[in-house]
Amino acid sequence: MLSIDDLHVGIDGKPILKGINLDVRAGEVHAIMGPNGSGKSTLSSVIAGNETYEIDKGNIMFKGENIIDLAPEERAHKGIFLSFQYPVEIPGISVTNFIKTSINSNLKARGKDEMPANKMLKKIREKAELLDIDSKFLSRSLNEGFSGGEKKRNEIFQMAMLEPSLSILDETDSGLDIDALKIVANGVNKLRNKANAVVVITHYQRLLDYIVPDYVHVMHDGKIVKSGNKELAHELEEKGYDWIKS
Amino acid sequence: MALSEKLISSFLAFELDIDTSSSFHSIRTDAIKRFEKLGFPNRKLENWKYTSLNEIIKEDYTVFPKEKSVINFEKVKDYFVDNIESYKLIFVDGCFDPFLSQTSHDGYDICIMSAALGKSKYSKTVKKFFNQSTDLDDSMSSLNTAFSKEGVYIHIPKNIVVKKPVEIIHFCTGNEAALMLQPRNLIVVEENSEIEIIESHQSLTVNPIFTNSVTEIFAQKNSNIDYYKIQNDVVNSSLIDNTYISQKRNSDVKVHTFSFGGRITRNNLNFFQKNESINSTMKGLTIIDFNQLVDHHTLVHHANPNCESHQDYKGIYSGKSTGVFNGKIIVDKIAQKTNAFQQNNNILLDDKSTINSKPQLEIFADDVKCSHGCTIGQLDQDALFYLRARGIPKKEARALLTYAFANNVLESVQIPELKTKIKKIIANKLGVNIGFDL
Numbered sequence: 001m002l003s004i005d006d007l008h009v010g011i012d013g014k015p016i017l018k019g020i021n022l023d024v025r026a027g028e029v030h031a032i033m034g035p036n037g038s039g040k041s042t043l044s045s046v047i048a049g050n051e052t053y054e055i056d057k058g059n060i061m062f063k064g065e066n067i068i069d070l071a072p073e074e075r076a077h078k079g080i081f082l083s084f085q086y087p088v089e090i091p092g093i094s095v096t097n098f099i100k101t102s103i104n105s106n107l108k109a110r111g112k113d114e115m116p117a118n119k120m121l122k123k124i125r126e127k128a129e130l131l132d133i134d135s136k137f138l139s140r141s142l143n144e145g146f147s148g149g150e151k152k153r154n155e156i157f158q159m160a161m162l163e164p165s166l167s168i169l170d171e172t173d174s175g176l177d178i179d180a181l182k183i184v185a186n187g188v189n190k191l192r193n194k195a196n197a198v199v200v201i202t203h204y205q206r207l208l209d210y211i212v213p214d215y216v217h218v219m220h221d222g223k224i225v226k227s228g229n230k231e232l233a234h235e236l237e238e239k240g241y242d243w244i245k246s
Numbered sequence: 247m248a249l250s251e252k253l254i255s256s257f258l259a260f261e262l263d264i265d266t267s268s269s270f271h272s273i274r275t276d277a278i279k280r281f282e283k284l285g286f287p288n289r290k291l292e293n294w295k296y297t298s299l300n301e302i303i304k305e306d307y308t309v310f311p312k313e314k315s316v317i318n319f320e321k322v323k324d325y326f327v328d329n330i331e332s333y334k335l336i337f338v339d340g341c342f343d344p345f346l347s348q349t350s351h352d353g354y355d356i357c358i359m360s361a362a363l364g365k366s367k368y369s370k371t372v373k374k375f376f377n378q379s380t381d382l383d384d385s386m387s388s389l390n391t392a393f394s395k396e397g398v399y400i401h402i403p404k405n406i407v408v409k410k411p412v413e414i415i416h417f418c419t420g421n422e423a424a425l426m427l428q429p430r431n432l433i434v435v436e437e438n439s440e441i442e443i444i445e446s447h448q449s450l451t452v453n454p455i456f457t458n459s460v461t462e463i464f465a466q467k468n469s470n471i472d473y474y475k476i477q478n479d480v481v482n483s484s485l486i487d488n489t490y491i492s493q494k495r496n497s498d499v500k501v502h503t504f505s506f507g508g509r510i511t512r513n514n515l516n517f518f519q520k521n522e523s524i525n526s527t528m529k530g531l532t533i534i535d536f537n538q539l540v541d542h543h544t545l546v547h548h549a550n551p552n553c554e555s556h557q558d559y560k561g562i563y564s565g566k567s568t569g570v571f572n573g574k575i576i577v578d579k580i581a582q583k584t585n586a587f588q589q590n591n592n593i594l595l596d597d598k599s600t601i602n603s604k605p606q607l608e609i610f611a612d613d614v615k616c617s618h619g620c621t622i623g624q625l626d627q628d629a630l631f632y633l634r635a636r637g638i639p640k641k642e643a644r645a646l647l648t649y650a651f652a653n654n655v656l657e658s659v660q661i662p663e664l665k666t667k668i669k670k671i672i673a674n675k676l677g678v679n680i681g682f683d684l
Contacts, residue, residue: 073634
C-alpha cells in the first residue's frame with residue numbers, strides 16, 4: 001500500500017530525513033519509534049503532504065502511484081489520514097460540521113454524491129459511541145479548549161468517520177491517561193481490517209501493548225536504524241534509546 | 247471646475263428647490279460656509295492620513311439628478327434580506343421610491359427626511375434633534391448638512407418595540423454619468439423603545455458614485471438600537487458614512503459594519519455617552535481585495551461614569567487592498583468606572599495588502615478599565631494543513647478559516663435572515679460554494 005524509497009527531506013536546507021525506506025502492506029500495523037528529533041513527526045507530516053518541507057530525493061508510492069507532487073487534500077482523497085500530534089484549534093466550526101465538510105469534500109473528489117444528512121448523523125452517533133464521546137462534545141468548536149485527551153480522541157473519531165486506507169497516528173498516546181488510551185486503542189483496533197493499514201508513531205512502548213504492531217522500526221537521526229517485530233519495542237523499553245544510538 | 251467649487255456654486259440652485267423660509271435653512275447656509283472654509287479633507291489632516299479622496303473628487307459628478315429614475319423590484323430583489331417582514335425605505339438616485347418602500351405612521355414614524363423637514367407635525371422633534379450631534383469642524387458632515395433634504399426619518403415614541411426591522415437601501419441606476427449623493431438621516435428612539443435597522447448602498451452601474459451620508463441617532467433612556475451597515479457596493483462606488491450616536495441613560499446601541507466592497511469606504515462612527523449606565527457596541531468585519539480601501543474611524547466619548555464600550559473589528563485583506571482602523575476613546579475625568587474595550591485583528595493575505603491600525607486612547611479618569619489590542623498576521627498555515635489533510639481543498643479551507651476568524655462578529659448579528667445573507671455574501675466573495683452554517 002505504502003512504499004517509501006530512499007526519502008530525503010529537509011527544511012530551509014537543513015536535512016531531517018536522510019534516506020528512509022519503508023514498506024507497509026494492507027492489513028499491517030507498523031510502529032515507528034525513536035528519540036526526540038529523530039524525524040518521526042516529519043516523516044508522518046511529509047506522507048500527509050505538508051508543504052513546509054522540501055523533498056530532496058526519493059519517492060513515496062501509495063497504492064502504486066507516486067504521490068510526492070500531490071496536495072494534502074488529494075492525498076486525503078486517496079485514503080491517507082494523519083492523526084495530528086497537535087490538532088489545531090478552530091473556533092466557530094463545530095466538530096460535527098467539520099467532519100461533514102470533510103466527508104463530503106472527500107466524496108465529491110471521488111466523484112460521489114454527498115452523504116445524506118440522516119446517514120451522516122447515524123454514522124456520527126455510531127462512531128462517537130465507539131470512542132465514548134459525549135454528544136455535547138460534537139457541537140463544540142473544533143478542538144477549542146479541548147483537553148489533550150479530548151483532542152486525540154477527536155482525531156480518532158475523525159479517522160473512524162473517514163475510514164481511510166492508511167492511518168498514521170502521530171504520538172496519539174501523548175497526553176492520554178490510561179483509560180483514554182484504552183478507549184482510543186480499542187477504537188483503532190475495531191477499525192482495523194485486511195484492507196487498511198496503520199502506522200503508529202510513538203515514543204513509548206505503552207501504546208503498543210494495546211495496538212499490537214506487526215513490525216517495529218526505530219528511527220535515529222533521520223534514518224530507520226533497526227526494524228523487527230513487536231519484541232523490539234520491549235527491548236527498547238528495557239535498554240533505552242542509547243542502545244540504538246551507540 | 248473642481249468638485250468643491252461646483253458644490254458651492256450649486257448651493258444657489260439648491261436653494262431654489264427648497265423652502266428657504268424654514269427655520270432649518272440657516273443651519274444649511276452656515277454649513278455651506280463651513281465647507282467653503284474647510285474644503286475636502288486631505289492627507290495632511292491627521293484623521294485622513296491614510297485615505298486620500300483625490301481619486302474620487304476628480305470625477306465630474308451630477309449633484310442633483312435631473313429626473314427621477316424608476317427600477318423594477320425583480321431587478322433588485324436580491325439586495326433585500328430574504329424571507330423577512332420589514333419596513334423598507336428605498337431611494338433611487340437619491341430620490342425616495344414609494345413603490346419599493348413600505349413606510350409607517352402607525353404609532354411611530356418610519357418615513358423620509360423631506361417630509362420631516364417640510365411638515366409642521368414633525369417640526370418639534372426635528373428642531374430638537376436635527377444637526378445637534380454632528381461635528382461642526384468636519385467638512386464632509388458640513389457639506390451634507392448644507393445639502394440636507396432627503397433621507398430617512400425615524401421617530402419611535404416611548405415604550406414601543408418595533409417588531410419588524412427597517413431596511414434602508416440607496417440604489418444608483420447609472421442614468422447619470424457620475425452621481426454624488428448626500429443622504430441625511432435622523433433617527434430618534436424615545437424611552438424604553440427598540441428598533442433594528444439595516445442600511446446598504448447599492449450601485450447598479452459601473453459609473454462613478456460618491457455618497458456622503460450623515461446619520462444622526464438619538465437613543466433616549468432605556469432604548470435599544472441594533473444598526474447593521476452592509477457595505478458591499480461595486481468597484482466604482484465610494485462611501486463616506488458619518489454616523490453620530492447620542493445615548494441617554496441605560497440605553498444600548500450596537501452598530502455592525504460589514505465592509506465587503508466599494509472603491510473607498512470611510513466610516514466615521516461616533517458615540518457620545520450623555521448619561522450613566524450606557525452600553526455602546528461597535529463590531530466590524532472587513533473583507534476586501536484589489537485596490538479597495540476601507541477606513542474605520544471610531545470615536546467613543548465617555549463623558550459619564552459607569553458606562554461601557556465594546557469594539558471588535560476584524561479585517562481580511564487581499565490583493566492591493568488597504569485597511570485603516572483608528573479607534574479613539576476619550577474618557578473624561580468625571581467618567582469613573584468606565585469599561586472600554588477595543589480589539590482590532592487583521593489578516594493580510596498578500597504581500598501588497600496593507601493595514602494601518604491605531605488605537606487612540608485619551609483617559610483622564612483614574613478608576614477605569616480600558617483595554618486595547620491589535621494583531622496583524624497571516625492565515626495560520628498549520629490550520630490550513632490540518633483542514634487540507636482532512637480532504638478539504640485549499641480554497642475551501644481558506645474560506646473556512648476566514649469564516650472562523652470572522653465568526654464572533656457574525657455571531658452577534660441578531661437577525662437570522664440577515665446573518666444568512668451575510669454568510670452568502672462572504673462565501674460568494676471567497677469564491678466557494680460551501681454553506682457556513684457551521
